[in-house]
Amino acid sequence: MxxxxxxxxxxxxxxxxxxxxxxxxxxxxxxxxxxxxxxxxxxxxxxxxxxxxxxxxxxxxxxxxxxxxxxxxxxxxxxxxxxxxxxxxxxxxxxxxxxxxxxxxxxxxxxxxxxxxxxxxxxxxxxRGILRPLVAEKHVKNARKLGGGDGLGTGLAGIQCLERPQAHAMVPGLELPENGLGLYIPGxxxxxxxxxxxxxxxxxxxxxxxxxxxxxxxxxxxxxxxxxxxxxxxxxxxxxxxxxxxxxxxxxxxxxxLSMCRGVVAHLELPSEYDGYDSQAPNLLTHTWLAIQGAREMVLGATKDWNSEAECGDVSAEEGILVQDELLQRAAQFYPLIKQWEVKSLRAGVRAMPPRxxxxxxxxxxxxxxxxxxxxxxxxxxxxxxxxxxxxxxxxxxxxxxxxxxxxxxxxxxxxxxxxxxxxxxxx
CATH class of the missing domain: 3.40.50.720 (NAD(P)-binding Rossmann-like Domain)
Structure with a gap:
């Protein structure tokens, strides 16, 4: 280059x-x-x-x-x-x-x-805030050092470190291991x-x-x-x-x-026979993320395909099956209730990533x-x-x-x- x-x-x-x-x-x-x-x-x-x-x-x-x-x-x-x-x-x-x-x-x-x-x-x-579930031991140790409090003083309350029972109470259906934590960004x-x-x-x-x-x-x-x-x-x-x-x-x-990174996201809906996502529960953000849009809609993402072509935004049927499995398996590790949701569509985008x-x-x-x-x-x-x-x-x-x-x-x-x-x- x-x-x-x-x-x-x-x-x-x-x-x-x-x-x-x-x-x-x-x-x-x-x-x-x-x-x-x-x-x-x-x-x-x-x-x-x-x-x-x-x-x-x-x-x-x-x-x-x-x-x-x-x-x-x-x-x-x-x-x-x-x-x-x-x-x-x-x-x-x-x-x-x-x-x-x-x-x-x-x-x-x-x-x-x-x-x-x-x-x-x-x-x-x-x-509705954002909760970052933490599983890896090194991430848990770093989080415990943060504590809580108001880190910005700019109208956004700072990150709060939640123990496992608190995180479970905040997001019904959330699963964390015994030593897991949640970093909560209320704003x-x-x-x-x-x-x-x-x-x-x-x-x-x-x-x-x-x-x-x-x-x-x-x-x-x-x-x-x-x-x-x-x-x-x-x-x-x-x-x-x-x-x-x-x-x-x-x-x-x-x-x-710039490096190109192509990502696919899934748009999901929750069938009427299941209780909707709690109105007070936050979005979830970890190695995958759940962006909640109301009680019965969410966006789940995203895959990462580095060094992708700049305009390969289409999602083929074959790729769609693999992507669904990958995203749903990731999300199910900390939110098993994702299995109740139905994938309605997939969309792809290519991001331009800068050097570190x-x-x-x-x-x-x-x-x-x-x-x-x-x-x-x-x-x-x-x-x-x-x-x-x-x-x-x-x-x-x-x-x-x-x-x-x-x-x-x-x-x-x-x-x-x-x-x-x-x-x-x-x-x-």
């Missing part, structure tokens, strides 16, 4: 960063700043939202969001939707507090838009990923509509096969948020240190002008990639940081830890 670094200084001189004191009528006198965002998953919709927030009296903002599959049509829409800011060991993720707060802000905007536009009453988020949230993203895009459209003439948000259901093609459209900046499909762009092929760093697996973000040369264009080129399994916790905060950097044309607004991946490759 070709080592590459993300440039920290765009080619053209910085423009002043617009503020957002409101959108007075004088905005109609200015031409909009035009941006293109490639990919309508967690990163892309977040970037679109935050770019629109830079509409001001000095210039409206126009955002075209490109995705041939539509909002949440890729790996983001297939994910389990479990939102929390902790590592598997119970420690706070790098920028986990900031990510949590930013994700809550976007969720609030999405829920407000959903309440205005949707006729059905089905929620896009369930606030953990489960989103319906695609419904959430569709609602957040509705919020983008509402914002653009209310901002006045010139501010614009449009979904373009079109495949972008190369950056050279879109460079002729005259955008001030293009932000690549295409996930695993970013490596298919010829200008970026072979230049990004001393701070963990961090996404990639920054200005990529140097990577896409020799494109002859005044357009600025940016990207977010490698959110991997942590797209939900990072998408709001990272979308805000990248949007601020793009509008100010100042890559230093993005934490340097996210654009130093060439150094990581050099150590491998």
């Amino acid at each position: 070709l080592m590459a670094s993300i440039a920290t200084t765009p080619a053209s001189p910085p423009a002043p960063a617009p503020s957002n004191p409101g959108v007075p009528s004088s905005v109609r006198l200015h031409s909009p700043r035009r941006f293109a965002v490639l990919g309508a998953g967690f990163a892309g919709v977040s970037v679109a939202w935050h770019l629109l927030q830079h509409t001001s009296s000095s210039g409206p903002v126009s955002v075209d969001l490109f995705d041939e599959a539509g909002i949440g049509g890729g790996a983001s829409g297939v994910s389990g939707g479990l939102l929390h800011p902790y590592t598997p060991k119970g420690k706070l993720l790098w920028k986990g507090s900031e990510g949590w707060q930013a994700a809550l802000s976007l969720l609030a905007a999405a829920e407000e838009a959903a309440a205005l536009h949707r006729r059905d009453s089905k929620p896009i988020a369930w606030r 953990g949230i489960n989103l319906h990923p695609r419904s959430y993203l569709e609602a957040l895009w509705l919020a983008c459209e509402d914002f653009a509509h209310n901002a006045g003439s010139g501010t614009h948000a449009a979904l373009v259901r079109q495949r972008v096969s190369s950056l050279a093609g879109i460079s002729r459209e005259g955008y001030e900046a293009v932000i690549v948020c295409a996930g695993s499909k970013a490596v298919l762009l010829p200008e970026l092929a072979g230049k990004l240190p 760093t001393p701070l963990g697996s961090l996404p990639l973000a920054g200005c990529v002008n140097k990577l896409v040369q020799p494109l002859q264009s005044e357009t600025q080129w940016w990207m977010i990639g490698g959110l991997g399994s942590r797209g939900l916790i990072y998408h709001g905060w990272l979308g805000e940081r990248v949007a601020a950097a793009v509008t100010a044309q100042d890559a230093s607004l993005i934490p340097h830890e996210l654009n130093q991946f060439s150094a990581v490759l050099a150590q491998v």
Whole structure:
């Protein structure tokens, strides 16, 4: 793989960063700043939202969001939707507090838009907490050191260490060995990923509509096969948020240190003859996860197929049988009642996974002008990639940081830890 670094200084001189004191009528006198965002998953919709927030009296903002599959049509829409800011060991993720707060802000905007536009009453988020069953002795020992308490002070109660009887009482049907424990995240949230993203895009459209003439948000259901093609459209900046499909762009092929991981998830329903999943019981997260959506629906996942092709999202009948067996056997180890549930459908998605760093697996973000040369264009080129399994916790905060950097044309607004991946490759 070709080592590459993300440039920290765009080619053209910085423009002043617009503020957002409101959108007075004088905005109609200015031409909009035009941006293109490639990919309508967690990163892309977040970037679109935050770019629109830079509409001001000095210039409206126009955002075209490109995705041939539509909002949440890729790996983001297939994910389990479990939102929390902790590592598997119970420690706070790098920028986990900031990510949590930013994700809550976007969720609030999405829920407000959903309440205005949707006729059905089905929620896009369930606030029932997350329980991580622990079986391995080393994990149990680490958990006992955590104790409990409020680890964040940001509105999310910290992890609580539950003994086996407490965990069993919290989740009827849960099975743990004699020395097992449960790590409980009371503030953990489960989103319906695609419904959430569709609602957040509705919020983008509402914002653009209310901002006045010139501010614009449009979904373009079109495949972008190369950056050279879109460079002729005259955008001030293009932000690549295409996930695993970013490596298919010829200008970026072979230049990004990303590994592809294909995962299959199962959508399950509970037949009426069985009691529903307790309304107070949390989601379950271990080597597999149960994302509970009401009393009789859940998403179970996920398999892991590393170094997969970037677009192999179909699940064949033969693969489906193997996947069902694998997922159900995993879940039955700690939740035997999974045998009562029926698999209704299987979906696959391919995630782009970043390299590991001393701070963990961090996404990639920054200005990529140097990577896409020799494109002859005044357009600025940016990207977010490698959110991997942590797209939900990072998408709001990272979308805000990248949007601020793009509008100010100042890559230093993005934490340097996210654009130093060439150094990581050099150590491998």
